Amino acid sequence: MHRPTRNVSRVLTDSASRYPERAAIVFGDELITYRALDAAANQVANLLVSRGIQPGDKVALSCPNLPHFTSIYFGILKAGAAVVPLNVLLKAREVAYHLTDSDAKAYFAFEGTPELPIGQAAWEGFQASADCTEFFLIESGGAPWAGDGAPESYASVVAEQPVTFRTVGRDEDDTAVVLYTSGTTGHPKGAELRHRNVYDNALAGTDLFASDPEHPDTYLCVLPLFHAFGQTVIQNGAFAFGGTIVMQPRFEARSALRLMLDHDVTFFAGVPTMYWGLLAALDDTVDVARLAANLRVAAAGGSALPAEIHKQFEDRFGVTILEGYGLSETSPIASFSPFGEASRVGSIGVPIPGVEMKLIRDDWSEITGGADEIGEIAIKGHNVMKGYYKRPEATAEAIHGGWFRSGDLARRDEDGFYYIVDRSKDMIIRGGFNVYPREVEEVLMEHPAVSLVAVIGVPHESHGQEVKAVVVKKAGSGTTEEELAAWSKERLAAYKYPRVVQFVDELPLTSTGKILKRELA
Template structure:
């Protein structure tokens, strides 16, 4: 079955007693998550959402994200995950640019009123027809007047659904990226792009459904790193996702101990945070005994983090590289080898990388040569949504140009040197 949602359905059938998601005191089994996703799919179909339609989602790391994400996919629609920090006018831009027909948004908090910004953006977008407000406590007073509420609507829907079959090359997800210009562009990722990248965990770090990992999810799920490497990877291999909406080092260490976390992925600041929070109250030996994989991306890890983390946790941090346009993983450290500090590793199986000049010509094979990273393989996006010119500039003969400058050593390991263009950080 080509649909990315087949991950969830297969795990629900094969591992009915396993816990799929833990959030606070809530534990959801694979069949429970699958049934809830089916209710979302039924709701969407009842509102006229058809295969190929776009459905937006604004939600932090909560079980609702995964449930709605897979529900959208089951209906044959395309998920458009949005950054929860977007303001109302930015939400409106993304909804209009992606042609979203429906929109699910979490209410947020006083500090981060996601629901208010979402509703403002929805109200300003004529083409988006449906809005569903997700509340953490369905019995609590509504923060907004006007929106329909998620909980009572899905409660009316049956927990069974015949997942829409899709072609491998149909778009599963549109991930918005600033890239090297100020106006965000939507990277169209096929079902096969997302599937193959999540399944790469088998080769990259020995992911095994018969001996599943417990993943701590601190990376935002609306971003490709958390979405593919944590959520979809865990669901595909029958693992457990322990969700933390906002990274806080002490809370993360507590969850790692409580739930025997074996897989952690984060950016360098998170690793600094974990190391800085290790005091007498933390049983590091137990954490180290459980931890099997530590993955990092976003920027190069300083040698101090590598050294200290290996000393305290007994695990070598595996650094990788990728972009929203590459689903995201393009290269990764070699599992079991000593780390090459500063390296983003080698291309993952099924993916090629090379260094190119501005005119797409290959850079000479020399350890001192600097060139722009180009990537080809199962992970490369279909293109930028509704932007044929930008797509043609970025993809040539199947090769995607990254905008990142790098060197390659004699053993084929890549090292980022710089951005080839100024990137706007969002």
């Protein structure tokens, strides 16, 4: 039986029908209405159909936070194809892997800059992929193309297409998006998300943030749109409720604050390092009172938010950061802190409507004990992916009876609120004792000299692993590494405190702003 369509492109087309002249995207001096954005997406859909793209085909996209990303994303969906968003930092060999693994038939790529030649890597990766037949270069408007060959100009070919298109109907269980996991172990895997997975997650804003199309929010888009968090919470979530997106191609704290002031931003979402950056960028030149007066929602996800950043942000902005939790495999939102309620610092909240969560052991058995018991989070509901593309064995390992195992360790309090302890793979085992890095990081963040910290395990001959803290100090602090280790020794159990402390100027970050711990070992 053909089930009703929930083609994700509806979040755009429905708002374009209701609010055609409302601003959909603001980028620099450019303002794009819903009517214009929908027309641009229709041109992309017509282009794809003219090149033989069929419903169910995969189409890849490499583009930073630019209006092009959004019009192409929805154009692919309108044509009945599935979007494969790629990290803009991928090199040619990695691009070729993703195109081949996803069976992509067409590929759109932004040209980039001399510092980040996205288009060159994309073009080389495309040429190394046997079955991807269409390549469209989104030109940056700078210097002429300096790479090999002559890729087709996106601007030239899309301009020839009609601005009307009848959206291809899709079953709600058809694949809408294939999101590739980070691939910290083995090759990256493509999480296949159904139309209903992505659509229902976008519509969750009603319950999570009291989103209301009659009083639309203005969203600052600093999270990369190729990632699930930015794609769902900002792009799709904004359009589902007729909101306006102010785009920043790459997060930079001072310019982000300026955009928030210039456009009266009411909704900000970011990873913890972004909040850390905003707080560090505040000075006497920033009208914090006006920022705080405008800001309605501050949402955080991607990794654990230190309690100290939570407190500082609330003190300065008067807004409680709502922590959420999810993964690419869960579209991504699985839980969120309830809007309008007093915060529980450190909690990722409760499961969103239509989603269940529980704690399990390695053998999938459920943990039903007290608040101090730690287990792996398992998730079930409308948000859980179809599976890993072309990987039935990996899917079977991850999903059992509709439950998806996350790899994240947590505890649950008596009211059903969840608290992430750590990634199971990040847990340190020192002398037979389990050490959870986040707990140590929270303590170290209380030291007046610590600006940011990452705790990791390093090899040790007798203990197996030793606890190491890699710290970014606050400017002007004279605290030594030995003094910080001694300070932590007074506040943590003997097996937990970091014997090794290293000061660094900065911590390595992923393209989504998460601390890249594997580069610190």
